[in-house]
Amino acid sequence: MSPTIRISLQQKLWGKVTIAGFGPGNPELLTLKALSALQQADAVFYDNLLDASYLDNYKAEKVYVGKRRGNHAYSQAEINNMLLEAALEGKNVLRLKGGDPLIFGRGIEEYNFLAERNVEVELVPGISSAMAAAADALVSLTARGVSSSLAFVSGHDLEKLIIPRADTLVVYMGASNQKPLAKLMIEQGWDEATPLVVVRNASYKDAQTRRYTLRSLQESMNLLPSPAIMIIGWTAAETSQQLSKTAV
Numbered sequence: 423m424s425p426t427i428r429i430s431l432q433q434k435l436w437g438k439v440t441i442a443g444f445g446p447g448n449p450e451l452l453t454l455k456a457l458s459a460l461q462q463a464d465a466v467f468y469d470n471l472l473d474a475s476y477l478d479n480y481k482a483e484k485v486y487v488g489k490r491r492g493n494h495a496y497s498q499a500e501i502n503n504m505l506l507e508a509a510l511e512g513k514n515v516l517r518l519k520g521g522d523p524l525i526f527g528r529g530i531e532e533y534n535f536l537a538e539r540n541v542e543v544e545l546v547p548g549i550s551s552a553m554a555a556a557a558d559a560l561v562s563l564t565a566r567g568v569s570s571s572l573a574f575v576s577g578h579d580l581e582k583l584i585i586p587r588a589d590t591l592v593v594y595m596g597a598s599n600q601k602p603l604a605k606l607m608i609e610q611g612w613d614e615a616t617p618l619v620v621v622r623n624a625s626y627k628d629a630q631t632r633r634y635t636l637r638s639l640q641e642s643m644n645l646l647p648s649p650a651i652m653i654i655g656w657t658a659a660e661t662s663q664q665l666s667k668t669a670v
Contacts, residue, residue, distance in 0.1 A: 443548015448625035463516035555621035555651035590655035597648035618654040622646040
């Protein structure tokens with residue numbers, strides 16, 4: 423038997439890896455496709471930005487591989503290899519990520535790692551935390567005459583952050599840098615009166631929302647801790663009257 427045929431036969435015994443977004447955390451926002459993958463999974467490798475107790479309803483082996491600032495359960499290389507090993511054992515593997523796997527989720531890195539090794543792998547989108555935060559705060563991320571551009575940025579490392587000139591800016595992973603970010607935006611030419619909203623625990627019943635301007639945020643002593651999403655721009659105006667003043 424040729425090596426090529428032998429490898430092909432081995433691959434038929436390998437499992438499949440599905441890289442799916444769980445959504446912002448509330449299980450009610452899990453997509454039907456991700457739910458189907460969860461029901462069929464033999465092993466689930468999951469992040470921390472979801473309700474882990476929900477996974478108790480499923481038979482799969484659960485492996486926590488979450489990352490928080492300064493506290494990583496495993497390195498990305500270790501996670502990649504764990505997914506690969508499980509697939510090579512013939513398991514149906516679900517890599518479950520908070521939000522959407524392609525928005526600050528490193529989903530494409532894991533996809534490429536597995537695909538380059540001829541493992542069958544599929545990407546399943548999820549509802550991003552930005553959308554859930556906008557719904558909780560009753561904020562439209564775009565609005566006719568007010569916001570026709572939208573940018574997602576990470577607030578994790580401000581030294582490397584180049585703030586795009588979008589009408590609406592959504593900041594992930596910026597809870598610990600709220601005041602420095604507001605200061606940086608003003609320094610880079612943003613109007614200090616620009617409204618913003620901060621949403622903690624988006625999609626959950628205990629979600630919290632606070633409204634500021636770039637200026638008032640710097641002066642506030644009552645900031646929401648992580649996990650929180652910031653939505654910055656005139657669509658975050660507190661009232662429809664404020665918003666209508668900016669429309670043309």
